[in-house]
Amino acid sequence: MSLLVYVNGQLLPKDKACISVFDHGFLYGDGIFEGIRVYKGGIFKLKEHIDRLYRSAKIINLEIPLDKDDLQEDVIRTVRANGLKEGYIRLVVTRGVGDMGLDPRKCERPSIVIIVVPMPRYLGKPLRVIISSTRRMPYQCLPPHAKTLNYLNNILAKIEAISAGVDEAIMLDLNGYVAEATGENVFIVKYGVLMTPPITAPILAGITRESIIDMSKELGIPVVERQLTIDELYTADEIFLCGTASEIRPVIEVDGRIVGNGKTGPITEKLIKHFDEYIQRYLTPVYG
């Protein structure tokens, strides 16, 4: 059976699911999105993702033409229609169909798309990274807490990682402090403490990041949110990246330097082991 894609309230077969070339999401990247995981027939932290989508919408001054409950129902309906038990949901809201010119008033109604696809688990899979020369967009230019359709900044960093023959890129802020990876937040372990850049840094307020902080409290691991420097990254005992798609992935090499002993560190391992049990508690069931 072909995948069914939700487009503005309708479930359409994959090859019939289309958006106008006049949509400002396509023309200008004018829109927002969420990436959400499905585990064991349940949607992980659905409410948190829906809340973040509406916050992103507010930041870019876009009014989603559905209330939160209805949109949440439509997400569940799309997953159910596809019979998906494990996978990934991409929820996209654009400014809508307009004409040439940036003016968002030309767009009558935002477009809403929900795509669900199978996705493998990446939990625990090690990564090699570089520090990218492309800096994370500062909040003075684009509010980093809005998960917008403008990912070119991150894509340039990703291209740099690919050219360097590694898996991922860590981006710095304009002052040279660690910000985040191209689609993941960054944690390090140093002095026996788990550390991550604060929410005031130019980073996305990751839902996995929040889950890590939550799990650390449950496991009695001390967590500090503070600015991190490049040398702290180079000399960290452990580093991991976290995000919806990546889950929790240990970083074993940064700019050619081996992290710790080159294996998954003990605190990262503890969090990875706890993750599946933690997920269980935050699943919205899709199949009753």
Ligand code: PXG
């Ligand atoms: N930072 C950025 C810039 C992100 O885009 C995260 C952190 C992690 O947030 P969550 O809420 O997922 O823990 C993200 C989100 C992909 C992909 O295909 C991943 C994201 C965005 C776009 C694509 O891997 N991650």
